[in-house]
Amino acid sequence: MGTDQEVLTGFRAEVRRWLAEAPRPEGLHDYGPTPSPEDVPTGRVWQRQLHDAGYACLHWPAEHGGRDASVADQAAFAEECAEADVPRQLNIVGPDLVGPILMRFGTEAQKEQFLPQILTGADMWCQLFSEPDAGSDLAAVRTRAARQADGTWIVDGQKVWTSGGVGADFGLLLARTGGSGHGGLSVFVVPMATDGIEIRPLRQMDGEAKFNEVYFTGARLPADAIVGEEGGGWKVATATLGRERLSLGANAVGMFRALAEILEAADQRGRRDLIADGVASLWVRTWLLRTTWERAIEEGAEPGAPAFSVLKLLTSETYREIGDLGTEALGADAAWSEDDEPLVRRMLVAHAQTILGGTSEIQRNILAERLLGLPREPARQP
Ligand SMILES: Cc1cc2nc3c(=O)[nH]c(=O)nc-3n(C[C@H](O)[C@H](O)[C@H](O)COP(=O)(O)OP(=O)(O)OC[C@H]3O[C@@H](n4cnc5c(N)ncnc54)[C@H](O)[C@@H]3O)c2cc1C
Structure with missing residues (x-):
């Protein structure tokens, strides 16, 4: 969904070619932002391959081993990895949170010790x-x-x-x-x-x-x-959470793929009519989220900006709705079917999106206070 009809040029074409040819560690699959314990060894090997090919931590500055990649190139890379069913990096914490945080707050010795190890997947x-x-x-x-x-x-x-x-x-x-x-x-x-x-x-x-x-x-x-x-520590912690929101807001790739899988599952059961409207409206919303996310970054919004709270809120709520739509596509099979395991699993984890990285209620509080200027919540007594 989304990329098949495009004329491939530049970075995306290069990535797709590399992904088609790169040897795959046995058992590698797109496990999402965090590997299960059993996926860690293959994830590390894959991160090393990404590094050796120049695709590790694309968003990092070149001086720290990244590529200073544009948002469009980051999105293209994530989409191509999703299409190829491989993770775009070992996990989210090292490349997306700790790396940028050490670049900003760490000592020279910490940067020297830890950043190269994150790039190569030697350290998770x-x-x-x-x-x-x-x-x-x-x-x-x-x-x-x-x-x-x-x-x-x-x-x-x-x-x-x-x-x-x-x-x-x-x-x-x-x-x-x-x-x-x-x-x-x-x-x-x-x-x-x-x-x-x-x-x-x-x-x-x-x-x-x-x-x-x-x-x-x-x-x-x-x-x-x-x-x-x-x-x-509060300054470092809030900067970390800001980066988490920024990173979670970029979930569109997985959402497009989930919608495609939902359509397929519905077709297999003659249930397309039941979910077609839902797929269409969630597909449009996902495109809007993706372009809004790109715009926020291109306009230079800082990781802690309220824009990313809006995106985190809307993305995770949309993700949850996609999960629920999956159960409609499956009908009674949603109770458990080995064949549809990925879709069932997606439905189950979709609800976690509205909790991790700051719950939807907390994002709404941030919006109310920082964007709408509503009165602050009374501080909790220690
Ligand atoms: C998939 C996933 C991965 C995670 N990974 C990590 C990780 O690697 N490291 C880590 O440290 N944490 C991690 N977390 C934890 C996550 O950050 C917390 O779950 C989250 O911050 C919410 O905290 P809590 O679970 O204690 O819920 P609580 O804070 O107890 O909230 C319970 C409910 O009350 C609501 N609520 C609380 N305060 C307010 C308020 N002021 N106004 C309105 N409503 C409110 C919440 O929205 C929620 O609905 C992860 C969570 C998930 C789901």
């Missing part, structure tokens, strides 16, 4: 922000990092919903180094193999286990593990 990263009592209200984080006399840090606490925790080499941790509130938070680089870190997988309703709980019990981090300033 996870994001250690959410806690059982600190999700939307992220400033309520309680995991504590206490500075020791020798400058090292001892971390105690619990994180949850850590995507890709099993398989990750490093995590970006938000922890409390001072008193309550935003000013008491700092961000750290955490080697996941550190003594005192325990990772417990959580099984999701779609059967996969991409999420984890991560427990810290007296885990010691080196003095230079801090990213940015002590007490400056």
Whole structure:
């Protein structure tokens, strides 16, 4: 859907040719933004191949090994990867969140140590922000990092919903180094193999286990593990979330593919008439989202701009509607059918889109306050 009729030129043609010819690691498939533990080894090999061919972290500046790629080229690359059923990168956290965050807040030594390893897939990263009592209200984080006399840090606490925790080499941790509130938070680089870190997988309703709980019990981090300033963690965390929204807003590729699969599934069951209107309106909406996203980036909107909250909100709600439409296309088969497993799985995970990276309600709050100028929410009491 979308690209078959185009006359292929330039970058897109080059990418399509490369994807057709590149050897595929066995078992590689488009696993989305986070690999399952069993997909991590193939994902790493693939990231290495992308790097060697010059397609790793296209959006990074050339000085850090990227390609300074235009938005159009990034979108073309993502679309071609989706068509070829391969992931566009190892996972979302290293290339899309940690890389740009280290470029902005990291020391020269951190950039030197970590950026090349993200590019080649040698290191996979996870994001250690959410806690059982600190999700939307992220400033309520309680995991504590206490500075020791020798400058090292001892971390105690619990994180949850850590995507890709099993398989990750490093995590970006938000922890409390001072008193309550935003000013008491700092961000750290955490080697996941550190003594005192325990990772417990959580099984999701779609059967996969991409999420984890991560427990810290007296885990010691080196003095230079801090990213940015002590007490400056809120700025780093919000910049990270801004990048997450920017990245999640770019989901159009998967949405077009899902709509094509839904049509096919409906055709096989003689149910096209039931879903045709829905597919048409969601297809148009997806195009609008894609072009709005491109425009926002081309006009220079910063990752934390409200524009990306609008896009995150509308994209994830549209994704959820596409998931629901899939169940209409399948009819009774949606209960479970091995043949339609990808569509059933897509329907199940679609609902997660409205939660991850800041829920739809939180995006609406941001819009109400920052775009519409409505009164701010009363601050929560600590
Ligand atoms: C697929 C997926 C991947 C994720 N990956 C990671 C990861 O890798 N690392 C990580 O740190 N976290 C991750 N998360 C966690 C995610 O960031 C949190 O789930 C999210 O921020 C919401 O927090 P919560 O689950 O604690 O819900 P809560 O904050 O408890 O919210 C519960 C409900 O209350 C609503 N609500 C809360 N506060 C307000 C308010 N002020 N106004 C209106 N409504 C409100 C919410 O919208 C929601 O509907 C992931 C989540 C998902 C679904």
